[in-house]
């Protein structure tokens with residue numbers, strides 16, 4: 001029961017968090033991620049970027065190899081590229097973390 005309350009609490013927190021972001025001006029950054037190949041890559045990159053406070057939406061385009069991120073000004077492009085690199089993918093200005101890359105599913109390497 002306590003667990004359920006905690007989950008409900010977290011969902012409420014997440015929802016109110018989102019509302020707040022919608023009222024702030026959103027910036028869109030388009031980041032080249034040449035290593036994005038499949039749905040697992042999309043999931044990994046999205047999760048890495050969504051962990052950052054202020055990121056509200058991520059779209060990983062596998063054809064164009066561009067990851068578009070909607071975020072508030074509390075997140076910089078530098079933060080986004082660092083998060084993507086830390087998850088195992090090269091970006092224009094940051095080299096991927098090699099340990100994270102090694103831990104990616106085989107289809108993503």
Ligand SMILES: [Cu+2]
Nearest residue numbers: 038040041108
């Ligand atoms: Cu993949």
